[in-house]
Amino acid sequence: xxxxxxxxxxxxxxxxxxxxSPRTHLADALAEAGSNLPVLGCEHGVCGxxxxxxxxxxVRSCLVLAVQAxxxxxxxxxxxxxxxxxxxLNQAFLKHQALQCGYCTSAMLITAHEWLTSQPEDISxxxxxxxxxxxxxxxxxxxxIVTALVEVAAQLRAAxxxxxxxxxxxx
Amino acid sequence: MSAADRHSQRMLAGAGRFIARKSRPDGLHLAVLRSPQxxxxxxxxxxxxxxxxxxxxxxxxxxxxxxxxxxxxxxxxHISLTGEQKQPLLADGQTRFQGEAVAAVLAxxxxxxxxxxxxxxxxxxxxxxxxxxxxxxxxxxFAGGTxxxxxxxSLSLDFQFARQAGVxxxxxxxxxxxxxxxxxxxVWQNHQSPHMMRALYARLLGLPEAxxxxxxGDVGGAFGVKLHAYADDMLAVLLARLAGRPVSFxxxxxxxxxxxxxxxxxxxxxxxxxxxxxxxxxxQADYTxxxxxxxxxxxxxxxxxxxxxLFSGAAYQIPACQITVRSRWQHRPPxxxxxxxxxxxxxxxxxxxxxxxxxxxxxxxxxxxxxHLAKDRQSEQKTPAGVPLxxxxxxxxxxxxxxxxxxxTLRKRQAEALAKxxxxxxxLISFIEQTSPGPGLYGPAELPVTAEDRCEIRAGEDGSFLVxxxxxxxxxxxxxxxxxxxxxxxxxxxxxxQIRSGDSDLPIGGGAWASxxxxxxxxxxxxxxxxxxxxxxxxxxxxxxxxxxTLQLKAGRIEDSQGRLIAPLAEICQLALYRQDLYPPPVxxxxxxxxxxxxxxxxxxxxxxxxxxxxxxxxxxxxxxxxLNHWVVEDCGPVIDAKRVDEQIRGGVVQGLGAVxxxxxxxEGDQLLNASFADYLVxxxxxxxxxxxxxxxxxHAHSQLGIKESExxxxxxxxxxxxxx
Numbered sequence: 036x037x038x039x040x041x042x043x044x045x046x047x048x049x050x051x052x053x054x055x056s057p058r059t060h061l062a063d064a065l066a067e068a069g070s071n072l073p074v075l076g077c078e079h080g081v082c083g084x085x086x087x088x089x090x091x092x093x094v095r096s097c098l099v100l101a102v103q104a105x106x107x108x109x110x111x112x113x114x115x116x117x118x119x120x121x122x123x124l125n126q127a128f129l130k131h132q133a134l135q136c137g138y139c140t141s142a143m144l145i146t147a148h149e150w151l152t153s154q155p156e157d158i159s160x161x162x163x164x165x166x167x168x169x170x171x172x173x174x175x176x177x178x179x180i181v182t183a184l185v186e187v188a189a190q191l192r193a194a195x196x197x198x199x200x201x202x203x204x205x206x
Numbered sequence: 207m208s209a210a211d212r213h214s215q216r217m218l219a220g221a222g223r224f225i226a227r228k229s230r231p232d233g234l235h236l237a238v239l240r241s242p243q244x245x246x247x248x249x250x251x252x253x254x255x256x257x258x259x260x261x262x263x264x265x266x267x268x269x270x271x272x273x274x275x276x277x278x279x280x281x282x283x284h285i286s287l288t289g290e291q292k293q294p295l296l297a298d299g300q301t302r303f304q305g306e307a308v309a310a311v312l313a314x315x316x317x318x319x320x321x322x323x324x325x326x327x328x329x330x331x332x333x334x335x336x337x338x339x340x341x342x343x344x345x346x347x348f349a350g351g352t353x354x355x356x357x358x359x360s361l362s363l364d365f366q367f368a369r370q371a372g373v374x375x376x377x378x379x380x381x382x383x384x385x386x387x388x389x390x391x392x393v394w395q396n397h398q399s400p401h402m403m404r405a406l407y408a409r410l411l412g413l414p415e416a417x418x419x420x421x422x423g424d425v426g427g428a429f430g431v432k433l434h435a436y437a438d439d440m441l442a443v444l445l446a447r448l449a450g451r452p453v454s455f456x457x458x459x460x461x462x463x464x465x466x467x468x469x470x471x472x473x474x475x476x477x478x479x480x481x482x483x484x485x486x487x488x489x490q491a492d493y494t495x496x497x498x499x500x501x502x503x504x505x506x507x508x509x510x511x512x513x514x515x516l517f518s519g520a521a522y523q524i525p526a527c528q529i530t531v532r533s534r535w536q537h538r539p540p541x542x543x544x545x546x547x548x549x550x551x552x553x554x555x556x557x558x559x560x561x562x563x564x565x566x567x568x569x570x571x572x573x574x575x576x577x578h579l580a581k582d583r584q585s586e587q588k589t590p591a592g593v594p595l596x597x598x599x600x601x602x603x604x605x606x607x608x609x610x611x612x613x614x615t616l617r618k619r620q621a622e623a624l625a626k627x628x629x630x631x632x633x634l635i636s637f638i639e640q641t642s643p644g645p646g647l648y649g650p651a652e653l654p655v656t657a658e659d660r661c662e663i664r665a666g667e668d669g670s671f672l673v674x675x676x677x678x679x680x681x682x683x684x685x686x687x688x689x690x691x692x693x694x695x696x697x698x699x700x701x702x703x704q705i706r707s708g709d710s711d712l713p714i715g716g717g718a719w720a721s722x723x724x725x726x727x728x729x730x731x732x733x734x735x736x737x738x739x740x741x742x743x744x745x746x747x748x749x750x751x752x753x754x755x756t757l758q759l760k761a762g763r764i765e766d767s768q769g770r771l772i773a774p775l776a777e778i779c780q781l782a783l784y785r786q787d788l789y790p791p792p793v794x795x796x797x798x799x800x801x802x803x804x805x806x807x808x809x810x811x812x813x814x815x816x817x818x819x820x821x822x823x824x825x826x827x828x829x830x831x832x833x834l835n836h837w838v839v840e841d842c843g844p845v846i847d848a849k850r851v852d853e854q855i856r857g858g859v860v861q862g863l864g865a866v867x868x869x870x871x872x873x874e875g876d877q878l879l880n881a882s883f884a885d886y887l888v889x890x891x892x893x894x895x896x897x898x899x900x901x902x903x904x905x906h907a908h909s910q911l912g913i914k915e916s917e918x919x920x921x922x923x924x925x926x927x928x929x930x931x
Contacts, residue, residue: 056317063317071227072220074426076375077459081883084375112220125218129211132853135681137217138224138376138426160896168892171883173375173427174681176860177891179853 042105046070047114055101061089064101065109072111072141076171083170086142087111093149112141112148120151123190127183135174143170147184151191158188208700210686210850213679222424225379225396226456233381233452234263236442237319239309239326240464241301244499244537244876247333248299248308255325256311261318264449265326266310268296275410275444278437280501280540283652285508287344289337289535293500295441300335302499303539304876305464307438312449316456337535339876343497344508344533348515348591351526353488357479361562367551368870369471369496371463372544373888376426378466379456380439382446391418393443396425398433398678399717404710405654406435406504407443422708428680429861430544431466433719435503438465463881467542468871469510471496472551476518478559484567486578488526489519489590491555495541497533502542504653508533510541513548513640519556520589521600521636521815522578527590537876543719545861549639557635570617571634572608576601579636585907593640596813599904600636603839607634607817610837610900616821631831633820641721641814641914644807658806659727660713661734663692665742665799667783669762669775671696673705673734676715677727683850684723688731690846691724691911695735697759713802724846725812725906725913730805732910738801745798746778748789805909812906814914816840818859831867833895841902843914852899859897864889 039054046065055064062073062085076084078097085096088110115121124147127133134140150166163184164177172180207215216222253265268276277292297308309326313319337343380395391413397403400420408415425432442455457465476491493514497507511531518529564574579600580587587595607613613632620630645657662674673692679685685705693700706712715727739759746764747754756767764772781788782798821835838855845851868887872879880886905912 059317066227069229071223074222074224074376075226075458076377077883079459079882079884082375082459112218116219125215128218129214132214132683132849134214134217135683135853135857136375136425136427137214137222137681140217141220141222144218144220164891164894168890171375171888171890173373173429173861173888174857175853176856176858176889176897177894178856178896181891181896 040102042102044104044106045108047110053101057100057102059101060097061099061101061104061109062096065096070111072113074138074141076139081171083146084139084142086145086170088145088149093145112144115144115148118148119196120187120191121148123187124148124151124183127186131179131182133175133179133183139170139172143167143172143180146170151184151187155188158185158192160185163188208686209689209703209705210683210847213685224376224424224426225381225394228381228394228454230381230383230452230454233454234312234314234449235316235319236445236453236455237311237313237316237323238307238438238441239323239328240461241297241304241306241308241330243330244301244303244306245332245335245339246301246330248297248301248328249331250327250329251309252327253309255327256322259318259322259325261314262322263312263314263451265322266296266445268294268298271295271444272448278410278435278440278503280503280506282506284650285344285506287501287506287508287533289341289343290501291336293437293503295437295444300333301330302335303537304878305461305539306499307441310441310445312445312453335537339535339537341535342532343535344511346512346515346531348529348531349527350590350592353490353526353528354479354481357487358482359480359566360477361559361566362475362477363555363558363562365472365474365476365555367470367472367474369468369538369873370544370865370869371468371871371886372429372431372466374427374429374431377457377459377462378432378436378439380442381452381454382443383452384447384450386450389413389417391443391447393418393420394423395420395439396432397422398425398428398680398719399655400678400708400710401676401714402504402655402717403435406440410440410444411447418710420710422678425680428718430542430547430719432680434467434505434542436465437503459883460881463886464878465539467502467544468498468539469541469544469547470551470865471541472510474551474555476555476559478563480563480567484569486522486524486563489524489529489559490527491518491529493529493531493551495531495533496536496538498536498538498540500540502540505542507541509543510548510551514552516591516593517549517589517638517640518552518591520552520593520595520638521580522556522560523580524590529591538873545858547720549637550862550865553635553637572604572613575604575634575636579604583904594810595638596809597904597907598638598813598815599841599902600638600815600817602902603815603817603841604634604636606900606902607819607837607839610839610898611819629824629826631820631822631824633822634817636815636817638813638815639721641812642725642807643720643811644809646810656714656716658804659715659730660802660804661727661730662713662800662802663731663734663738665738665775665779667776667780669779670702670704671698673703673731674712675705675707675727675731676713676717677723678708678717679723680718682718682723682854683847684718684727686850687724687846688728691728691732692735695732696739698762702762721814724911725909726805726807728846728913729909729911730803733803733805734801737803741796741798741801742775742778745782745793746773748793749773749778749781808908812914814840814842833863833867835895835898836863837898839900839902841904841914843906843912844903845901846913855899856897860889860894863894
């Protein structure tokens with residue numbers, strides 16, 4: 036049961052070498068490595084709370100075995116902090132109170148970020164509702180999240196990414 | 207930036223610290239074997255093979271627990287339930303419900319502990335277990351006025367309400383550490399009420415209360431699920447002491463579904479009597495609440511039923527009532543408080559009767575309601591069962607709702623649709639909501655829940671403020687509201703006010719329940735801020751030889767009535783802190799920079815009210831209901847943070863919509879069939895419409911803030927959808 040395998044991945048740009056059991060899913064492996072993200076809501080792929088980016092694509096980290104992530108680039112929302120799209124999302128989430136307890140938020144942002152950086156054609160409220168329909172939020176009732184997503188989508192359409200203000204350089 | 211925004215920003219940055227990620231390198235992990243079936247005798251339980259598994263520190267059955275620490279009991283001081291049993295922390299020879307912990311494994315990791323669970327041999331056989339399923343635990347009759355001997359018209363309806371789960375996205379969890387050297391217990395737990403848990407852990411372990419500390423930290427949704435003290439929580443803490451190492455206990459989703467509080471499982475029948483003029487003259491109702499295998503520790507499980515008695519017909523003028531409520535045992539998990547305790551069921555029954563009465567008398571449901579609602583702005587009214595209501599605005603809310611909905615236009619649209627064979631439904635409800643109970647609720651019950659919240663505020667040498675509160679916040683925005691109240695009173699920006707919460711070492715408080723955050727803890731914070739200001743002004747007045755009552759505190763400056771600077775606040779604070787040598791008694795030695803105050807509701811509780819409306823389409827062939835629009839008009843008293851209040855309402859409404867349209871614990875016998883998110887449906891974004899919210903404001907008469915509820919727990923929801931007439 037406890038035969039372990041060594042894997043190497045990057046977590047938010049930092050190289051991590053981990054010894055994992057073949058049965059350990061990626062979310063648990065990252066927790067064992069000391070990361071506070073992702074969080075888990077169901078461990079059967081429905082609630083979306085553990086969503087993160089694996090090689091740039093969103094995955095449910097409870098449905099990915101850690102050994103499958105050997106050699107992958109993993110990003111949680113902490114790894115996207117310099118993204119101008121994420122910064123717009125953060126502002127819009129704050130402005131519209133699009134979070135309450137915050138448990139679903141980091142995964143909600145991953146899903147939203149992936150959508151907004153894919154240059155979506157349909158940026159209606161209904162489209163935004165469908166985008167986040169795999170992320171369970173028990174607190175907000177979703178409306179404020181939808182408002183935030185649609186607002187950022189409209190901002191990006193009006194002024195595409197390359198014309199957005201660059202994030203401040205770290206001091 | 208406001209305190210609530212600071213919390214939000216931390217979450218947005220992915221910096222939340224939730225309990226499952228609290229790492230204890232020297233710690234053990236607990237997993238419990240949960241009974242696959244309730245109502246059974248344990249024929250065989252063998253733990254030996256589990257004990258031999260890799261990484262296992264210890265395995266426990268009931269008999270391995272120390273005598274005197276094996277049980278909890280939800281027996282209340284003023285209500286005893288027929289057939290009630292003490293609840294063992296691990297099953298004692300029999301299992302009363304599916305999900306009950308039978309054995310416990312402590313191992314080096316959760317995965318190894320779960321492996322060991324598989325090596326436990328357990329054989330069960332169905333048996334007659336006390337109390338028998340279906341036997342009565344509790345009955346009470348609530349009567350008011352004289353029921354009419356004969357009514358011109360009587361409308362009778364029968365109801366069934368399904369068991370519902372609370373579903374916090376973050377499952378329950380705790381880390382318990384017992385320091386044998388100092389006899390100190392520290393528990394980090396995602397809970398709503400750290401002070402209550404401190405008392406309960408101290409009682410279980412026989413420790414002085416002051417030796418126990420409970421810290422709640424970031425909590426990923428609670429909704430009442432995290433208000434209780436579950437047998438497995440108590441077990442985890444006990445085992446941390448027995449094992450002599452920290453114990454981490456983190457439930458998964460499947461465990462949550464079979465062990466968290468469920469609620470709202472009711473059968474009901476109700477009758478509304480009308481006189482010859484079509485006026486309501488009586489309400490008769492029978493409610494049977496199926497409450498599971500135990501009263502849920504420590505609040506027991508009669509709240510839902512009692513509320514049905516107290517609040518049936520509450521929003522209406524009903525001269526007489528006869529309401530019987532019963533609770534019955536089941537071989538299912540204990541039921542308890544989840545969001546909106548006991549209020550959705552009587553509201554739903556009442557509103558469906560109102561629609562039936564409107565239909566029977568040929569009146570529009572809006573007009574019928576307006577003609578019978580309890581009167582606005584009168585202070586002497588009571589519910590049919592005699593609960594005092596305070597100042598209401600029911601008619602104002604319903605009229606505003608009709609305006610917001612474009613009610614008459616919707617009725618025309620409904621008729622036009624019907625002519626084309628399309629079914630549109632328009633639903634209306636009026637509701638009152640009891641919030642923020644005073645000491646009359648849990649005092650007689652002898653529960654370790656303070657009705658009072660206290661608050662301490664300290665001014666620092668730089669004129670910043672630290673607020674210590676007994677309130678807790680699981681995302682409602684309560685702490686942000688308290689900071690706003692304090693900052694306004696102390697004349698400073700919110701960025702100069704820090705707040706600490708969620709720790710039983712802080713001033714006492716009941717924690718988060720019954721929408722009490724700002725109504726109770728907010729008022730306590732206001733009183734503490736007033737006291738602190740008065741102390742600082744008194745000291746400044748003495749130093750500068752001017753009457754304190756002429757001074758004001760503004761943006762870190764103490765000013766006279768003309769706005770001239772008397773002294774910077776920081777200077778006064780520094781003198782008070784460090785230069786008491788200059789001020790001999792009686793001025794010196796007095797409290798200046800630290801003030802403490804408490805608030806307890808004088809009224810039995812606060813009453814908020816409002817109205818909601820829905821527009822739905824119904825597929826005649828499939829019965830599929832699509833919610834097209836939903837409107838809310840709410841009177842929660844003065845609003846401290848308008849946006850957060852609205853988002854609390856939206857969240858509450860969507861949970862209510864979930865209960866109406868999707869959520870149901872489906873049982874076959876006593877086996878839960880849908881214990882996963884794949885099968886137990888909660889509302890997702892795609893199914894929900896935008897929800898329109900507006901406000902009417904009526905103040906609570908007995909507090910300075912006048913707030914009636916804050917963290918919005920209202921979940922009455924759109925129970926009633928009136929079909930085309």
